[in-house]
Amino acid sequence: MNLSQHIDRRRSGLILALLIVLGLTVVYLYHSFNSREPAEIALVIGEPYEAMRQRSSAEIAPQGASNIGFRIPKTNARLRFIDPKYGFVTPPARFFSVSYENGIINNIRMSPQIEPLLYEDAIKIVLDLQDQWRKAGWVLTRAGEFPALENTPEWHDTLSNMKGPGKTYWQAEDRYQIKMNLGRFKDDKHPDEERYLITLAIAKPWVRNYSD
Template sequence: MNLLQCIGRRRGGLILALLIVLGLTTTYLYHSLYSDKPEIALVIGEPYEDMRQRSTASIAPHLPGKIWHNIPKTDARLRFTDPRYGFVTPPARFFAVLYANDVITSVRMSPQIEPLLYDDAIKIILDLQDQWYKAGWVPTKGYKPLVNTPELHDSLRKMKNPGTTYWKANEQYQAMLDIGRFKDDRHPDEERYLITLVISKPW
């Protein structure tokens, strides 16, 4: 084997090694960013056990014949799996799945890990509304979508009026979305906000 062949073989081996490293890195990033995020995947009105089998976040079984709720055992995002009206929330710490007998009746959650600064909280609000618009949800009960304006921020800061809006997906689902000022003892000198999201059949 001459010198050129030896260099070519080494170069080929180096390229192969780099491709393997790149592939492994891509796989790791995909799983760390997407696949490994615990989620509760559900639709309102389905059997509770279907939700448990589909979800990657651990949640307790339902109590047969009872009207109750369960909370995921870890922070988890909601993936609303309706093929037309689906959407995804950020991870949540407060997350309750309510059921009657073995059927899911509603979800109550705060799609955040902790109370947030206004700019971070309003981004979540706007993203959820954008997902709903694209999926065919419409504002209902005479409410308009929340809009990031100085007027809204000032009203929330002074706790004059709640930032609340209602959305409906045909006659199948209804969502209430609310943002309000929240006193966070861990950040006593900061202006923090809490989001509340409720999804159920129309009421």
């Protein structure tokens, strides 16, 4: 083998090694990117705003100059409600507002979805959240008037034709309350489709049972 052939073989070997390294790097980056946990806001009602901000992986601005205000995460983020007994997790949200007073979080408003959804997709989120709340010990407030939402033809017909509210309240003792709404939403991006929007409001209890 002459010197020229030897150099060509070494060059080919180096190119092959570089291609292998490049391929492995691409695979690693792909899996790393796709396995990342979504950004989240981890909080509980009644804690300091700054404690929530430091704990959360989603970027959210510091408390403003006013003692009363709200902040919205800078990216889509899911809610991780971190109470040790009543905790739950939502899907990622685009609309997400954390309100505070004197530096203490007093309510959360959000829509646990990135965009208005088809009925089957929206009801799956609703049923999953209700299941999490039941298992954690949340109970319905005024269940006779505002029953839990179900995936039935009757409920779908009521919501689709806007015959009544898809509204329910869930309560954790005298500590927290959630109001959940599910309703038709006119989505200009999908004008010919039946789309739905879920909204959550979380705060200290404000709607009481009749017996209270």
